[in-house]
Amino acid sequence: MINDAHCHFFSSRFLELLAPDTGGADEIAFRLQWEPPGTPTELGDRWVTELDRHGVSRAALIASVPGDAVSVAEAVAHHPHRFVGFFMHNPMGLDSEAALERAFQGLHLKAVCLFPAMHGYRLDDEVVEPVFRLASEHGAAVFVHCGVLTVGVRKKLGLASRFDLRLGDPLAVARIALGFPQVPVIIPHFGAGFFREALMAADQCPTIHLDTSSSNSWIKFDSGLSIEHVFRTALAVVGPSRLLFGTDSSFFPRGWQTGIYAEQQRILGAIGARAADRDAIFGGNFDRLFPA
């Protein structure tokens, strides 16, 4: 069984919110050489076809700009057994708590995604506490992007990306996460360059999970580091029950990133990971955190 804990739902509304001065969604998709996303229902159906083609049971779909939670909610509503709804949220926004309530209560989304480096706040700022508190009240998870942050679509559209990477520190995640022991926390890409800090954070805080998604090209910052080594160390420190397989798939026609799956299966085989541990990483842990 395969569950993908990290896919981006690049809806029409996502494109329009991301680049409001660039024409409509179809025009932006044309510039990017992407398939036009169409309606959220159409895009959700496209995803289901794609997951079926690759034998993927369930996937987290991330609304990838604040304000697009509704698109993911629509896709999830049509395929509740295939999708789990995640949404990007900016706690510096004016109606942050109302938006969170809407997403959790009204739209039934299951994880709020924070990008402190993108939105320019510290994780120990008072605006972050209500995010964890409301996630706790609604049985939701918190995803916190740490480390290096490059958003391919922003680059391709020439959008300014003046991110402050100092703000995405796994150690700061641990500090707030320890206050909310009911809330599962996900740090993607093994900390995306803050690998050691992500391990320290997960070691200190039992609710912290790491996702394995993307090509993990951040290993280039640590000379000699290999993805094999990353998996071996993560298994030793964090353990198999807190690692979540993900691909970071996003747009069509590229679709689901099967190469990432094949590579991670190969690596776990090569380092001798037990079958039960591999099953947990590739699907079981996701089902435990987000029961269908």
Ligand SMILES: [Zn+2]
């Ligand atoms: Zn991603």
